Amino acid sequence: MKKEKVIKQTLFEQKPRSFILGVPISIWLVLIVLVPVVLMFIMSFKQKSGYEIVNIFTFANYLEFFKNETYWRLMLKSFRMAFIVSIVAIITGYPLAYFISRRLRRFRNLFYMLIITPLWVSYLVRIIAWRTILGNKGLLNLALLNLGITKEPLSIFLYNQVSVVITLTYIAIPFVFIPLYTALEKIPNNLIDAARDLGANEINTFINVVFPLSLPGLVTGFMLSFIIALGDYIIPAQLGGNTGIMYGNVVWAQFGGAFNWPFGSALGFILFFVAAIVLVIAQVFGSKEGIFAE
Amino acid sequence: MQENKLKMDQNNKDNFSVPDMESGGKTQIALINVTKIFQDFTAVNDLTFEIKKGEFFSLLGPSGCGKTTTLRIIAGLENPTAGKILLDGKDVTNIPAYRRNVNTVFQDYAIFPHMNVWDNIYFPLKMKRISRKDAGLRIERVLKLVNMSDYSKRFSHQLSGGQRQRIALARALVNEPEALLLDEPLGALDFKLRIAMQTVLKDIQKDLGITFVYVTHDQTEAITMSDRIAVMRQGVVDQIGTPDEIYNLPATPFVASFIGEMNFIDGVVVDELAEKLKVKIGDFLIICNKNEYNLHKDDEILISVRPEKVFIKPSFSLTNEIKARLSRIVFRGDNYQITTTFNSSELSSVIAAKNLDMTLNLNELVTVSWNAEDARVFPIELKRNIIKYK
Amino acid sequence: MQNRIKGTDLKLRERRKFRFPYLGIYSILIYIFLYTPLIVVVLFSFSGTKSTVSFSAVTLKWYQELFQNSELVSSLLHSLQVSLTAVLFAIILGTSGAFFIVRVNFPGKRLFITLSQLPIILPGIIIGIAMLIFFINLKVPLSMLTITIGHISFTAPVVMFQVTSRLLRLGKNYEDAAKDLGASPVKTLFLVTIPMIKTAIIGGALLAFAMSFDEIIITYFLTGSWTTLPVYIYGMMRFGLSPQVYAVSTVILLFSITVIFFMARFTGTRAEELEVKK
Numbered sequence: 028m029k030k031e032k033v034i035k036q037t038l039f040e041q042k043p044r045s046f047i048l049g050v051p052i053s054i055w056l057v058l059i060v061l062v063p064v065v066l067m068f069i070m071s072f073k074q075k076s077g078y079e080i081v082n083i084f085t086f087a088n089y090l091e092f093f094k095n096e097t098y099w100r101l102m103l104k105s106f107r108m109a110f111i112v113s114i115v116a117i118i119t120g121y122p123l124a125y126f127i128s129r130r131l132r133r134f135r136n137l138f139y140m141l142i143i144t145p146l147w148v149s150y151l152v153r154i155i156a157w158r159t160i161l162g163n164k165g166l167l168n169l170a171l172l173n174l175g176i177t178k179e180p181l182s183i184f185l186y187n188q189v190s191v192v193i194t195l196t197y198i199a200i201p202f203v204f205i206p207l208y209t210a211l212e213k214i215p216n217n218l219i220d221a222a223r224d225l226g227a228n229e230i231n232t233f234i235n236v237v238f239p240l241s242l243p244g245l246v247t248g249f250m251l252s253f254i255i256a257l258g259d260y261i262i263p264a265q266l267g268g269n270t271g272i273m274y275g276n277v278v279w280a281q282f283g284g285a286f287n288w289p290f291g292s293a294l295g296f297i298l299f300f301v302a303a304i305v306l307v308i309a310q311v312f313g314s315k316e317g318i319f320a321e
Numbered sequence: 322m323q324e325n326k327l328k329m330d331q332n333n334k335d336n337f338s339v340p341d342m343e344s345g346g347k348t349q350i351a352l353i354n355v356t357k358i359f360q361d362f363t364a365v366n367d368l369t370f371e372i373k374k375g376e377f378f379s380l381l382g383p384s385g386c387g388k389t390t391t392l393r394i395i396a397g398l399e400n401p402t403a404g405k406i407l408l409d410g411k412d413v414t415n416i417p418a419y420r421r422n423v424n425t426v427f428q429d430y431a432i433f434p435h436m437n438v439w440d441n442i443y444f445p446l447k448m449k450r451i452s453r454k455d456a457g458l459r460i461e462r463v464l465k466l467v468n469m470s471d472y473s474k475r476f477s478h479q480l481s482g483g484q485r486q487r488i489a490l491a492r493a494l495v496n497e498p499e500a501l502l503l504d505e506p507l508g509a510l511d512f513k514l515r516i517a518m519q520t521v522l523k524d525i526q527k528d529l530g531i532t533f534v535y536v537t538h539d540q541t542e543a544i545t546m547s548d549r550i551a552v553m554r555q556g557v558v559d560q561i562g563t564p565d566e567i568y569n570l571p572a573t574p575f576v577a578s579f580i581g582e583m584n585f586i587d588g589v590v591v592d593e594l595a596e597k598l599k600v601k602i603g604d605f606l607i608i609c610n611k612n613e614y615n616l617h618k619d620d621e622i623l624i625s626v627r628p629e630k631v632f633i634k635p636s637f638s639l640t641n642e643i644k645a646r647l648s649r650i651v652f653r654g655d656n657y658q659i660t661t662t663f664n665s666s667e668l669s670s671v672i673a674a675k676n677l678d679m680t681l682n683l684n685e686l687v688t689v690s691w692n693a694e695d696a697r698v699f700p701i702e703l704k705r706n707i708i709k710y711k
Numbered sequence: 712m713q714n715r716i717k718g719t720d721l722k723l724r725e726r727r728k729f730r731f732p733y734l735g736i737y738s739i740l741i742y743i744f745l746y747t748p749l750i751v752v753v754l755f756s757f758s759g760t761k762s763t764v765s766f767s768a769v770t771l772k773w774y775q776e777l778f779q780n781s782e783l784v785s786s787l788l789h790s791l792q793v794s795l796t797a798v799l800f801a802i803i804l805g806t807s808g809a810f811f812i813v814r815v816n817f818p819g820k821r822l823f824i825t826l827s828q829l830p831i832i833l834p835g836i837i838i839g840i841a842m843l844i845f846f847i848n849l850k851v852p853l854s855m856l857t858i859t860i861g862h863i864s865f866t867a868p869v870v871m872f873q874v875t876s877r878l879l880r881l882g883k884n885y886e887d888a889a890k891d892l893g894a895s896p897v898k899t900l901f902l903v904t905i906p907m908i909k910t911a912i913i914g915g916a917l918l919a920f921a922m923s924f925d926e927i928i929i930t931y932f933l934t935g936s937w938t939t940l941p942v943y944i945y946g947m948m949r950f951g952l953s954p955q956v957y958a959v960s961t962v963i964l965l966f967s968i969t970v971i972f973f974m975a976r977f978t979g980t981r982a983e984e985l986e987v988k989k
Contacts, residue, residue, distance in 0.1 A: 052808030063841035126738045152960040156748030258834020418890045431888035448893030
């Protein structure tokens with residue numbers, strides 16, 4: 028196979044015509060991505076007064092986040108929950124990805140698609156499903172009642188942190204699975220053969236060869252799941268009750284009844300900042316193709 | 322480098338300054354002062370040479386020497402940073418690839434996977450707005466030429482490597498271009514198939530009379546197939562000549578080392594005679610013939626001589642004779658390679674297996690001889706260009 | 712001597728036999744975990760009673776009500792409008808953007824690529840807020856327009872990165888070959904390049920469509936009285952789970968599976984896939 032020498036043309040050697048290609052996407056980038064985020068950033072320095080937004084420059088919103096226990100504690104709580112979600116998702120997803128990519132010969136594609144399918148099923152439908160299972164009138168209670176284990180429906184299953192974590196994990200598993208699977212699949216078989224040849228059984232091979240090589244995919248999957256869990260506001264709203272609130276809920280609240288857009292923007296921007304850090308970590312330690320590995 | 326250019330003008334009768342004042346055939350392709358620089362890497366450095374109509378011309382060299390870039394410049398797929406390209410006397414430097422009348426066979430064939438064989442070959446004709454009906458005959462003809470007549474409905478993924486290569490060839494020929502450019506077309510084939518295809522390519526070239534410009538790193542391939550070879554190194558042409566000239570009269574140690582096997586010995590000129598030089602190698606004095614490198618007394622030089630021109634314990638007498646110790650004997654099927662050492666230099670001799678009619682013992686002190694006219698001399702500075710691994 | 716060798720052989724083989732146990736069973740359990748909730752939803756959609764606990768009669772009543780629910784049907788049509796429009800723009804923006812990234816060497820490319828990924832990678836709530844503020848500043852009322860533009864924010868990069876990835880794998884060789892054989896840049900683009908990236912464009916478009924059709928997080932910020940299907944369903948959810956919700960969920964499920972099925976067939980084993988894979 029011929030080694031591709033990537034030789035880039037100098038900037039001025041290219042036809043100016045080809046830059047036209049970039050015009051539509053650049054307009055999109057500026058108008059639809061950059062400008063709104065910048066506007067949000069600017070908004071975070073304004074202040075609300077009654078039902079108006081006053082055009083002054085202030086750090087008050089950010090200070091509020093740090094001074095008021097409620098907010099930064101909530102961020103920490105959401106952090107913790109997102110972390111748990113991601114860990115569980117990895118524990119669930121990794122053996123699965125390993126099994127499909129390294130143990131299955133036939134039907135590998137089929138089983139891969141079977142994991143991906145729930146990802147394509149509506150997000151809301153999946154939330155509805157868990158509300159159904161965990162609710163007072165839901166499947167779990169139904170089963171317990173019918174099996175005689177309980178006399179009345181238990182309401183502990185729903186509207187708490189656990190139900191939020193379960194549902195978030197359910198959403199996160201395919202997002203963890205894909206980069207993991209891609210990374211595992213890419214490990215050349217001859218490396219495994221070499222390890223076996225040199226006397227390693229499956230566990231040794233895994234610890235010394237497979238796992239280290241799968242780490243970038245693992246990092247990417249973890250980070251993806253983390254960000255998804257951290258910023259979600261719908262699942263906590265639907266399944267969290269009072270104790271399952273996450274950061275996303277208070278951010279959302281600022282744009283609902285509270286009408287404190289500047290504060291909401293500040294909170295939102297803090298979330299953006301945290302997410303950005305997580306993304307940078309993912310870029311540095313994660314797989315090169317990021318989330319677009321096919 | 323100055324030296325090289327001078328040498329080329331003097332020594333190389335195939336070089337030129339005015340394109341059409343040429344003996345032996347009209348010029349098909351001419352490169353004049355062509356340079357190509359990629360950002361900070363000079364791929365092709367001031368090349369000037371010509372390729373004659375109907376000849377099988379090879380660009381030979383190690384990877385990275387600029388031969389593929391040169392080919393792409395001729396094809397129009399790269400624009401030279403400086404210089405001109407002439408096709409059939411016309412300046413095509415600023416004419417893009419799709420309007421030049423040369424076609425390329427790519428190293429990975431580049432058969433369009435979304436079209437079948439027939440449509441692939443039809444493509445260049447379609448670009449010339451030839452209707453499918455009119456094209457039919459030409460396509461059939463060229464398919465017959467490469468022996469793939471039954472494959473017109475197949476798709477790329479249904480073909481083997483060798484078959485794809487032949488389709489690529491057919492597709493490039495169907496338009497009857499002025500010249501065919503081939504970029505290491507046989508590189509991906511296995512050995513036997515490669516040898517067979519070399520013959521096929523050569524035959525097609527002779528039959529059609531089309532100029533072939535052939536890029537390869539395989540010197541055996543180049544020597545077997547070419548009318549003339551340009552040996553390239555790091556963006557410059559070290560020598561252009563017929564296979565015989567390249568093999569027996571290498572212009573530089575690089576060329577000497579790149580083609581075939583070669584012995585190299587360091588030496589010092591101790592005396593200068595009319596047409597010859599007296600040279601000291603180790604403890605011995607030998608005679609060398611003077612050549613285009615003007616070497617004088619006290620010059621440090623490099624001597625090259627082909628192993629098949631070196632004889633151990635010969636029964637006839639030759640110009641130069643030294644004594645060396647037998648260090649290695651290797652049986653190589655149809656020949657033996659016998660290596661001797663003297664004064665920390667090595668000299669190898671290659672002798673056909675059937676001709677080995679003496680007993681040889683390792684560590685034996687033997688007479689090693691060669692004729693002065695079979696050796697070449699070079700200034701020692703050029704030694705660093707010798708290719709170590711081919 | 713033979714026996715000694717055989718002995719060590721056996722030991723090695725036994726050691727090698729030590730693999731991760733129960734991997735297959737674990738995997739099956741996970742699959743069950745993934746699909747049970749969905750099956751539950753489907754089952755409940757046929758349940759006869761209004762309360763969602765027991766399984767009295769099997770009925771299609773809820774589906775009937777569904778089709779008679781004019782608000783729901785119109786929100787479905789709205790969703791189609793939004794998603795089709797967003798995908799159309801995504802194809803144009805994404806394909807041209809992909810060519811831009813792959814073929815043109817411009818400064819700041821890495822930054823450009825990272826920024827383009829933001830709408831997909833960042834939590835939706837941030838994009839939602841940002842777009843909301845954007846439209847308020849422009850004094851644009853919340854309507855189909857705002858929702859559609861909000862969707863274009865993530866549909867465009869989805870298509871762009873699918874096409875980019877394919878273009879990179881394709882390499883320049885086919886384009887060079889076409890040009891060499893006499894095709895002008897325009898002809899090369901339409902006769903060679905685009906047919907070869909066709910499935911990437913379609914795949915990206917389908918993925919973007921699915922994401923857009925299902926989108927609630929960003930849409931919820933940008934919706935006025937004009938709703939899309941997910942917004943309507945969310946509204947239904949906030950007031951308890953009526954069986955209609957199950958019915959519409961089941962319909963969506965079936966639809967998704969059909970789409971996936973066709974996507975798999977369509978982009979699975981095309982000849983060019985095989986070719987490019989080599």
